Amino acid sequence: MSRYSNHFTLPAHIYVLSTPPVRIPRTLCIGIPAVGFSGPFSSWLGAIQLWLDSPRLLRKGHRNNPGRAFQLPHADRWVVYVTDPQLVKEISTIPPNRLSLLEASNDMLQAPYTGIHQEQQIIDIIKYRLVRSWTSIVPTVYEEAAEALSQYIPSTTEWTAVPAFATVSDVTSRIAARMFVGLPKAHDMEYTRLSAEWAHGVINAGVVLNMFPKILRPLVCWIHNPPAHTLKLVFKNIASLIEERKSLLATKDLEKSDRHNDLLSWLIQGDTANAMDPLLITRKLLSVNFATIHTLSSVGTHVLYYLAAHPEYVEPLRAEITSALGQGHGIKHALDHMYTLESFLKESLRLSPVSAVSMLRKAIQPITLSDGSHLPIGTLLMVSPLPVHMSSELYEDAEVFDGFRFHKAESQSPNQMAIPSLDYFPFGYGSLACPGRLIAVSLLKVLLTHILLGYDIKLQGDTRPADKWIGTLCFPNDLAKIFFRKRVKQ
Numbered sequence: 001m002s003r004y005s006n007h008f009t010l011p012a013h014i015y016v017l018s019t020p021p022v023r024i025p026r027t028l029c030i031g032i033p034a035v036g037f038s039g040p041f042s043s044w045l046g047a048i049q050l051w052l053d054s055p056r057l058l059r060k061g062h063r064n065n066p067g068r069a070f071q072l073p074h075a076d077r078w079v080v081y082v083t084d085p086q087l088v089k090e091i092s093t094i095p096p097n098r099l100s101l102l103e104a105s106n107d108m109l110q111a112p113y114t115g116i117h118q119e120q121q122i123i124d125i126i127k128y129r130l131v132r133s134w135t136s137i138v139p140t141v142y143e144e145a146a147e148a149l150s151q152y153i154p155s156t157t158e159w160t161a162v163p164a165f166a167t168v169s170d171v172t173s174r175i176a177a178r179m180f181v182g183l184p185k186a187h188d189m190e191y192t193r194l195s196a197e198w199a200h201g202v203i204n205a206g207v208v209l210n211m212f213p214k215i216l217r218p219l220v221c222w223i224h225n226p227p228a229h230t231l232k233l234v235f236k237n238i239a240s241l242i243e244e245r246k247s248l249l250a251t252k253d254l255e256k257s258d259r260h261n262d263l264l265s266w267l268i269q270g271d272t273a274n275a276m277d278p279l280l281i282t283r284k285l286l287s288v289n290f291a292t293i294h295t296l297s298s299v300g301t302h303v304l305y306y307l308a309a310h311p312e313y314v315e316p317l318r319a320e321i322t323s324a325l326g327q328g329h330g331i332k333h334a335l336d337h338m339y340t341l342e343s344f345l346k347e348s349l350r351l352s353p354v355s356a357v358s359m360l361r362k363a364i365q366p367i368t369l370s371d372g373s374h375l376p377i378g379t380l381l382m383v384s385p386l387p388v389h390m391s392s393e394l395y396e397d398a399e400v401f402d403g404f405r406f407h408k409a410e411s412q413s414p415n416q417m418a419i420p421s422l423d424y425f426p427f428g429y430g431s432l433a434c435p436g437r438l439i440a441v442s443l444l445k446v447l448l449t450h451i452l453l454g455y456d457i458k459l460q461g462d463t464r465p466a467d468k469w470i471g472t473l474c475f476p477n478d479l480a481k482i483f484f485r486k487r488v489k490q
């Protein structure tokens with residue numbers, strides 16, 4: 001079993017598939033069509049269906065309810081789903097004091113138990129500090145990614161089987177550490193291991209705890225709560241660095257503190273309201289780590305599997321990367337001009353997303369949508385791009401992987417993948433769309449650039465390791481291996 005496999009979801013599998021409906025009675029929102037079983041007891045079967053095959057139910061809901069929201073039963077409640085593009089647009093304009101992303105994500109990720117802490121300060125720091133400093137950060141990240149890959153992939157010209165998910169996860173965690181806390185902490189293997197462990201632990205805990213009624217969650221966590229345990233270990237590991245940074249910032253030694261122009265320092269600087277509580281700073285840091293590591297290790301592994309399964313793309317991608325790097329305008333410029341690579345990444349994310357849901361909201365006030373759907377306070381609303389991403393009207397042979405599909409269809413301008421449209425919105429849509437999306441695309445390109453230029457890769461078996469859907473989450477196979485060998489440059 002992989003270090004980061006979804007072992008924590010096992011109790012939920014058992015619970016969902018075998019337990020009678022021991023849950024708080026759930027209410028349907030009046031006037032919103034339900035998909036599949038909708039009776040008080042039979043909806044339990046609907047929740048099991050959603051757990052086992054959410055893409056099918058989402059496509060059915062979209063097909064049967066054109067232009068309308070619909071409802072699907074989860075284990076603990078009914079959730080309103082939106083897939084119609086015009087409704088997606090409408091939802092993206094409803095302000096957070098009416099429909100809140102932060103409330104919904106702290107709910108779904110079970111913040112009181114896992115320790116995750118999402119707040120506006122974090123989003124502002126990513127948008128206004130990290131993204132704006134990105135051109136100056138990229139060269140460091142590029143160098144770090146090369147070093148990390150050479151540490152985790154054996155440097156030999158013999159084919160060697162490498163666990164794909166664990167490797168991408170380790171490399172991502174190290175890149176995240178370099179971006180967010182800098183050196184020397186980024187090279188502390190215990191810190192990077194714990195950060196990755198926490199990120200994967202939170203997603204698994206969220207999946208499991210959402211299966212149980214609220215009343216049982218403290219008991220479940222009392223028995224087994226890996227993220228809470230890991231949080232303590234991370235805090236122990238990083239507390240002295242936080243104190244060091246705090247005193248550096250307090251002395252206003254600009255020369256020294258400028259050396260640490262990273263997320264950790266920005267979090268401390270902006271935290272005067274909480275008296276710079278080191279545990280809260282750790283939780284915020286880990287929350288950005290979570291947003292980065294969980295998504296990128298999953299997407300990076302999906303991409304790697306597509307690349308190994310489609311070797312015909314390797315040479316054209318290498319040629320483009322070599323030409324872009326050869327222009328001599330720096331790494332950021334080169335990455336921005338890797339259009340076919342971007343198309344490849346975009347296609348991978350279309351077919352193998354992180355989740356079937358890309359916008360998560362909780363009604364803070366009662367809301368009535370233009371299709372007449374009424375959302376009472378507390379309703380959870382999920383927007384899924386999946387039916388649109390799989391639409392044969394928008395995408396020819398929508399089920400087939402076509403790595404250069406977007407390159408053929410789109411004008412060449414940088415970072416199209418990160419610009420949400422109503423045809424493609426895996427990062428969400430509107431002003432709340434993922435604040436880290438430009439960074440995500442850049443990091444994926446960095447990873448693929450090093451892999452394509454540094455290594456040959458091939459599948460271990462005959463076919464691409466299949467994706468695993470658990471509820472609305474899509475995981476790459478976390479046990480499969482990919483063969484790597486050091487590339488001998490001609």
Ligand code: HEM
Nearest residue numbers: 105118291292295299358359360426427428432434436440
């Ligand atoms: C391929 C990788 C990624 C994907 C697919 C992705 C996708 C998303 C999506 C769908 C949302 C929710 C948007 C909404 O509900 O309207 C989101 C939120 C967010 N993302 Fe990303 N993301 C990725 C990478 C990143 C990275 C690298 C960072 C950090 C640098 C980041 C930081 C965040 C944050 C802070 C939020 C708000 C979280 C919340 O309040 O729950 N993401 N992302």
